[in-house]
């Protein structure tokens with residue numbers, strides 16, 4: 001063990017006027033971690049599932065995320081193609097492997113050029129899948145994994161996220177409970193709107209290094 | 221100490237007050253963030269209770285910091301990452317440089333990190349010949365201009381867009397020299413375009429951390445631009461530089477404090493990106509860094525535990541205290557002479573580099589108390605500034621004139637008869653000087669005070685003590 005480590009820990013103990021924690025105290029800390037109790041959850045998320053969807057839409061809109069709703073998987077490919085057309089974008093995109101869970105049939109839009117994988121420097125549009133939508137702040141919960149490359153969330157200037165209506169939850173903690181169901185992924189991104197900066201005379205500019213536009217397609 | 225110029229505060233402050241460009245930038249700041257903060261705080265009825273929770277979480281963590289650090293390290297290691305411990309700034313830089321050299325780094329991208337500024341990492345990287353690219357827009361501007369940040373969340377707050385345009389024109393060759401860079405949009409787009417290649421080229425990406433989570437061995441960054449995420453996703457090696465007090469036990473603890481952070485900092489309900497990272501790329505992951513390192517920096521922090529300044533370790537670097545501070549609002553961040561400006565800097569700088577190097581900073585306060593009113597972590601900033609004033613005085617660090625004045629004051633104030641006589645004489649003298657007008661335009665020896673306001677003179681009828689005695693007799 002490095003001397004720096006030993007010295008820092010010894011320094012903290014000296015400052016706290018005690019030695020290493022006794023076994024019972026150590027167990028209490030580990031128990032606190034195991035319980036991972038919540039603190040105060042904002043009252044605003046105490047509402048019915050339907051109202052949570054309303055709140056999510058409203059809050060996401062406030063942070064400049066654009067939204068559209070489709071009834072079922074069958075509508076997804078068309079919605080994507082429609083978005084590209086509306087935004088005057090080339091009919092080309094990179095998609096997360098997870099998009100197949102939405103049964104998207106790219107053949108229904110033959111003009112669309114689709115690559116599956118992580119993002120390259122020149123990709124203009126990414127389509128990925130959100131694990132949850134958090135109503136509290138209109139936030140998307142995106143996790144890394146073999147089927148959901150993290151680079152898709154940040155590199156292309158246009159980000160499209162597919163989200164199931166049933167995956168909208170209330171608080172950040174509710175979202176984290178979903179993450180806790182499986183081993184913790186390498187990256188968990190909470191994304192609240194397209195990237196922004198106030199670094200130039202504090203005038204807010206939407207679209208800096210991350211996506212310039214963020215579009216959510218709510219399915220179901 | 222690491223490029224500290226805190227001793228020059230009085231002179232720098234005077235120069236700042238005369239700098240018209242800086243004054244207009246500071247005016248924007250004062251009218252922007254505080255208003256937005258007030259709005260979002262009003263929208264969250266739980267805010268006050270969350271402040272208590274935030275304070276308690278940090279106090280609990282600090283009281284058990286040794287044990288939580290060990291748990292944290294264990295879990296970083298279990299996730300395939302590596303923890304490095306650094307007692308001092310130099311040690312921390314050595315570790316980062318070693319990692320960069322082992323990775324054969326030629327380009328290093330950096331997300332915004334105040335602790336990296338604190339340990340002087342930028343100078344070390346630059347001296348080594350590695351190309352350092354600051355990726356936060358404000359930091360990038362400051363880097364191109366050869367300056368240091370003047371605010372902890374808007375580093376280039378002191379620079380106008382005309383100046384940024386000129387800086388870009390000079391630094392970015394190969395572009396049309398007559399292109400328009402008048403509006404923030406054009407500037408932002410050019411920065412985005414320029415930095416894109418660097419994100420992909422960098423061998424090492426360095427970020428700070430807003431939190432470290434003991435439960436999972438994770439680091440958390442909170443940003444708006446997405447630069448931090450590109451930095452840590454696209455480089456082959458991710459290095460997190462974080463000070464030891466960033467630790468919290470669980471994700472739920474971090475979330476409670478996150479509700480305070482964005483609201484207090486920029487007046488947002490949530491920053492655009494809050495990212496929890498745990499270890500390097502997993503088998504099957506299509507992207508992400510191959511190696512994940514955390515450099516835990518002490519640099520004087522453990523010595524604050526158990527002292528009257530421990531509460532400062534709760535600070536989450538939200539900048540609310542400086543956004544609401546009349547002194548920061550008047551002189552800006554550079555006058556403070558070191559990495560941390562404003563009320564938090566007036567306490568943290570003496571704590572980290574020593575009061576001997578920064579004895580003016582605790583005086584950079586009117587003790588109006590706004591910083592404490594807004595500090596989400598309920599840090600008693602004015603009490604700690606007062607304590608440092610006392611320490612500075614005991615060590616004989618103040619100016620000779622101020623010390624003489626204080627000594628005279630003590631001499632008079634601790635002798636009731638003398639004090640009452642002096643108060644009566646002083647009040648009478650002021651009334652005479654004012655020719656009965658009730659206010660003084662100018663006062664000998666106090667021109668600085670009366671330059672911007674009149675001094676009301678005492679009313680006739682005697683001092684408090686003489687009135688009190690008359691009342692008792694009645």
Ligand code: SF4
Nearest residue numbers: 535536538539541595
């Ligand atoms: S002292 Fe308080 S208000 Fe100032 S930066 Fe730290 S947490 Fe924020």
